[in-house]
Every structure is written in C-alpha cells, then in structure tokens.
Amino acid sequence: xxxxxxxxxxxxxILKVLILTALGSFLALDNIHVxxxxxxxxxNRVVFLVFNPALVVSSLAKTITHESIVTLxxxxxxxxxxxxxxxxxxxxxxxxxxxxKQLKGLILGCCAAGNNGSLPFIIIPAVxxxxxxxxxxxxxxxxxxxxxxxxxxxxxxxYMWSYVYNIVRISSxxxxxxxxxxxxxxSSSAVKDAGEKPELIQGNYSExxxxxKEFPVSDEYELLLPCTNSEGIVEVHLSDKIKQCFGMIxxxxxxxxxLAPSTTAAIVGFIIGVVPQIRNxxxxxxxxxxxxxxxxxxIGDASIPTVTLIVGGNLLRGLRGSGIQSSLIVGILAxxxxxxxxxxxxxxxxxxxxxxxxxxxxxxxxxLLHFAVPPALNIxxxxxxxxxxxxxxxxxxxxxxxxxxxxxxxxxxxxMWLVA
Numbered sequence: 400x401x402x403x404x405x406x407x408x409x410x411x412x413i414l415k416v417l418i419l420t421a422l423g424s425f426l427a428l429d430n431i432h433v434x435x436x437x438x439x440x441x442x443n444r445v446v447f448l449v450f451n452p453a454l455v456v457s458s459l460a461k462t463i464t465h466e467s468i469v470t471l472x473x474x475x476x477x478x479x480x481x482x483x484x485x486x487x488x489x490x491x492x493x494x495x496x497x498x499x500k501q502l503k504g505l506i507l508g509c510c511a512a513g514n515n516g517s518l519p520f521i522i523i524p525a526v527x528x529x530x531x532x533x534x535x536x537x538x539x540x541x542x543x544x545x546x547x548x549x550x551x552x553x554x555x556x557x558y559m560w561s562y563v564y565n566i567v568r569i570s571s572x573x574x575x576x577x578x579x580x581x582x583x584x585x586s587s588s589a590v591k592d593a594g595e596k597p598e599l600i601q602g603n604y605s606e607x608x609x610x611x612k613e614f615p616v617s618d619e620y621e622l623l624l625p626c627t628n629s630e631g632i633v634e635v636h637l638s639d640k641i642k643q644c645f646g647m648i649x650x651x652x653x654x655x656x657x658l659a660p661s662t663t664a665a666i667v668g669f670i671i672g673v674v675p676q677i678r679n680x681x682x683x684x685x686x687x688x689x690x691x692x693x694x695x696x697x698i699g700d701a702s703i704p705t706v707t708l709i710v711g712g713n714l715l716r717g718l719r720g721s722g723i724q725s726s727l728i729v730g731i732l733a734x735x736x737x738x739x740x741x742x743x744x745x746x747x748x749x750x751x752x753x754x755x756x757x758x759x760x761x762x763x764x765x766x767l768l769h770f771a772v773p774p775a776l777n778i779x780x781x782x783x784x785x786x787x788x789x790x791x792x793x794x795x796x797x798x799x800x801x802x803x804x805x806x807x808x809x810x811x812x813x814x815m816w817l818v819a
Contacts, residue, residue: 412525423711452664454699459668462546504570553665717797743770
C-alpha cells in the first residue's frame, strides 16, 4: 500500500480526536460553561463507573475464547515492557533536569503510563472503517480490534493503579513529611536545650496500653511497648496475623483502586468468553439473553465521545500555565514520542522474529501503538487525589496531546507500513 495512502488512513482518526477535543475545550470556556469543572467531574465519574466497564465487557465477551487467550498472552508482557522502559527513561530525565521533589512521581508516571484506553478506542475503529485499510474487512477488524484494545485497557489499569498510583503517593508523602519536619523540627531540640527530662510512667504498661475496640493498636506499635510481666502479653492467633498481613498489603497497594471497574469488567468479559454455557446464553442473535449483551454494548458506545469531550475540557487548564520547566516538557515528549516508539519497534519485531507474537497485522499494530501514545489521562486523576503537581500535569497533558496530533499520525503510518 502506498505510503501517502497509509498517512491518510492514519491521520483521519487523529483528526476526529482533535475535532472532538476542540469541541470539549469550547464547551468548557467560562463564557459557554456547558462543560464546567464540576460537570466534567460528574461525567468522568459516569465514564469511570458505567461507560468504560460496559465497553470493556461487551468487547471482550464477543471475541475472547480459549484459542484467543493463547494468542494474546504477549500483550501484558508488552505493556509491562513499556512501563519498565518508560520508568528508566523517566529516571534519567529526573537526574538530568533535577525537578522539584513533588514532581518526580508525576514525571515517572507520564513517562511510564500511556493512554492505552480511550485513544486506541477511537483510533482502531476509525482505522478499520477507512477505505484502503491494511487490516482487511471493516467488521472483522473492528470486532477483534476492540477486543485487543479492551484487554490492553484492562492490563494498563492494573499497572497504572498498582504502580503509578503508589509512586505519586510516595512522592507526595515524602514532600509532606519534609514540610512537617521543617515546621516542627525545633520542638524536640528546644526541650533538650532546656534540660527537661521526660517524666516516666511507672506501673504495668501492658495493661495501660492494651488494645481495645475504641483505641486499636497495630502490631508495629504494640511491639514497642514495654511489659513488666509475661502474663500481660496479648496472644494473637495465626489467622489474625494473616488477616492483618492481607489488610496491610491491601492498604499499601490500594487493591480497591487496582480492581477498578474497567479491570473488574475485563475479568467478567473473560469469564463470559471462556465459559461456553455463559457465552452461548449471552452472545449471538439467537442467544436467549442477547438483549443484556446488546444493552451493555449500547451503553459502552457512549464512552469514546464522552471521554474525548472531557479531555478537551481538562486540557483548557493547561493554557494558563504553571511555571513548569520547559526542559521537563521537552524531555517527556522526547521519551513518549521518540525513544519509546523506537524501542517498541525493536522489541515487537524481535518478538515476532522469535515466534512470540502471532501473524495478525492488527494485533502487531496494537502492540506497537502501546509505545507511541501520549501519557495516560488517569495520571491527572491521581495527582488530584494527592494534590501533587495538578497544574503541572495539565500543562504536560496539553503539550503531549497537542504533539500527539503530529507524532502519533507519523508513527501510526510507519507502524501500518511495517505490519502490512
């Protein structure tokens, strides 16, 4: 297929994204105020809880089978490679630019996590429907393409909320600790200088500090409390220890965030696709419960335009600027749109050479696309949760998605040429 034709096919979906994004920015203007900040937050909540899960579960349920699972095993490995390489490049960028401490988590997140959800959900169907697409029949291309994108979205959500979430959380916590130390660091030294000695409490410490329902004491603090006799030691059963261990892991990793609605929907979609009895009752025009699957598909169709409008409204905040270093912006753009795509071509082509990836051109295109997309939009949500780098994130997203209109078009053209 001629290169100019491929360039046209690759540019059409990007233009569609730009048009919807521009409309979202227009509706978010203060004079228009249709997509104000509160409206965007509520719409984002609907997308997060309803539209995206419906889109994921309906797409996976239609295409996932025992055979397809065997062929799709490499996709989680591919996305993990993007996170690892992006984090390494982000760490190098931090060492070179030396940004403020509260921005380190944001930089690592922007370099590691790409938009493997809403943007491919727009690009893949648009590419499939274009005349002259190298991926065959539009209907077959769209069906399998949406399954590939749904799986990549679910896997990326797991990596995002278990890795980027905790990086930003740790980064913001370190900054908060330093601020607290600066504010209260003189109190302990003042006591020492005054020559005061802390008054010791005599008696049975274990009885005084025994945990209760009103004032629970965790294990780590209980071990530090002195005890004058062995009878006062509280015995903890093995089952309680296991419960406490799992509770600590759950709090550290935030399993509620890891098991986001889209991830849960992906699990449900896998179960529907793999279990023949459930699949036959839901999927297909002759299925007795096909109306349920059709309803989920209908709801999921609202996800893509809604998310794109919200993106346009959120990017408007980046126009106001935040004083972020220009070298940081240039560095993040170089990582996402230059180094990662080049590494991705070598990685995916090597996997194809060793027979790790099957010969479907559309599947190979999606794998390559993972390395060339702009930063994930959920990074903005995470920075809002911890109040670390919100305005800087808006500026980065503005430049990243504006640059994606050029770089993603060029890389998509090259990727289609490589797999066609």
